[in-house]
Amino acid sequence: MRELAFRDALREAMSEEMRRDERVFLIGEEVAQYNGAYKVSKGMLEEFGARRVIDTPVSESGFAGLSIGAAMMGLRPIVEFMSWSFSLVAADPILNNAAKMLYMSGGQFGCPIVFRGNDGAGGQLGSTHSWCVESLYANVPGLKIIIPSTPYTAKGLLTQAIRDDNPVFCLENERMLALTGEVPEESYTLPIGKAELIRSGNDCTIVSFGRPLYFCLEAAEELAREGIECEIIDGRSITPLDIDTIAASVCRTNYCVVVDQSWSFASVGSEVAAEVHRVCFDDLDNYVYRVHSDDVPAPYAKGLEQEMLPNARKICEAVRSVTYNA
């Protein structure tokens, strides 16, 4: 199959959907003439024109809100945040308006909209630019969160997100945009709310969301050399959470480690752990271990930032610890 970079897979999803549905448009900072700050939308202005690929000033609250208004009228905006860190400026529209429009209007006004952009640390950008918003936003009912980890899932999940009638937050990661992988040429969707088994193993289940998947794979290699075979599940979406797929695995391996790049307190990781404890209580041979970013703002210094983020070493330690009694 053809190989495609992550950023190109995202673009293909957007372009295909814009070709098949006139209601879809792309808006954000530098998305048009500059071809996207990260070149995700490269060439889209040329193909779709300035009425459907729209540059905005640095006004996140304004263009997020504007797009939500357009979605209430039945359009299907794709809103690019250069970074999810900048979405904090637009917290009110995306959390208050997008997430609650359907409910507050008693079902009259939906909000079929996609917000997408880079999430997560790792580029030494300092704490203002290194947000992992997954846990923050997962706490808000009314929106869906997808977090693709490969070019293949990026295209399939984003296509589904654009077709979804609800607000969907797509968390990408700048560190992964150049990553290549096999992606079908034709249009396809992947269901939102369905996790995927990435690696089979009988000794411990590792659940991961987004970029840390690669640290999990690295850790699994190392652990395999020690005789510990890990099963790795890529969550793919955070809300809805596919607890069934996770539980099915944990009930076989009896051990579980959750890897979530956001901070630990009241997080995606703590939610998964709570659910696994509830569903797999009788099958667990130890409590669920969690690997997160350290509970500190993201530091600039490279060594500190690397230490703060989830990494293969931390995952190995967690797996060894959780399975000590195996």
Place this chain on the structure above:
Amino acid sequence: MRGFRSGSGILADLNPMTAFSMTQPESSTERRSEEVPLPGPNVLRGWLRDMMLIREFEVRSMQAYQNRLAGGFLHVYNGQEAVAVGSIATLRPDDPIITAYRNHGHALARGMAPRVGMAELFGRIGGCAKGKGGSMHFFDAEHHMYGGHGIVGSQVPLGAGLAFATKYRDEVMDGGQSNHVTLCFMGDGATNQGAVHEAMNLASVLDLPVIFIVENNFYSMGTAIKRGTAAGGCLTDRACGYDMDATVIEGMDVLDVYRGMKPLVDHCRTSSRPSFVEMRCYRFKGHSMSDPRKYRTHEEEEQWEMRDPIELLAAHLVDQDQLTGEAFKQFGKEIREEIREAVKWAEASPPTPMDELYRDVYTDKWGLYTGTSVPEFLKRRSSDREDDNA
């Protein structure tokens, strides 16, 4: 005294190619220039050195970035030196300043030691934020520099807050009159953030002694001002809406900057009223290190480079017999040496140690958190302070 009221529409159509010729004749600074005396030649030569220091610092930070000694995002100040140097020169040392992520020039103009800034870029414990902030987040309490802020526009309400605090301290706690001035810098792109407008309204309603300085370099990343900013040809119109005086200053010439800013700062100090300044300037380099600058032409860049603030001041000083070509060269040599030393010092400073990860999150110690400690470069000062208290 009042700056010109906005709304005069001096520049309806804004093209960076022609902006100079259009600003020159009508600019209010031009009108005021006769009235404002310049400091003596020693001070002017000091400004020249400051601008050269900033330029050389940026040259070396770009090198360091290419050599991966510095990471993250790097936004250099080349071309805009006159704005920071000329406007900060009108302040007292205890007047606060705050700016965005393109902040190296402001920090250095305020007196930060170059080695401390360089060490920050390198992620070293000797850095101005112990290597925790990086290029976009320079802080220097000793020099009343309140950051370096990465989120576009977010420093502007903070700037109003600094002014609120100086006024509060001067009036409520010291029982006197407000007598500090805060300079709050932002880019032209930042003027489109809601927070900026909220801050300007608040500053006006609360009579805060703050000057909002828009460094209009005509681009917000790859977006030319006329594409992203309504009435971008007359940014001062925005101030009119908040009942603030507004001035346009030619920001490539440090003498114009000083002459334009001096009366505004003096007036702000006594009146405790906010005002708004548009500084017309140009960034010589790309937005950040990854920007190929396809959105502007070489001709345009060359035209602005002809107005290099360093060369303008040097030419003026030579013209006035206040600088010889020899002395200018000597400055260059000394500054290159100073920055070379700064780089060396920064390289010798240890990478920020792991125990800093859990320091400065909270002031107190609990759980894994180890409380806080002032950076190395402020330690001497803080022990002085303890002595004062004893």
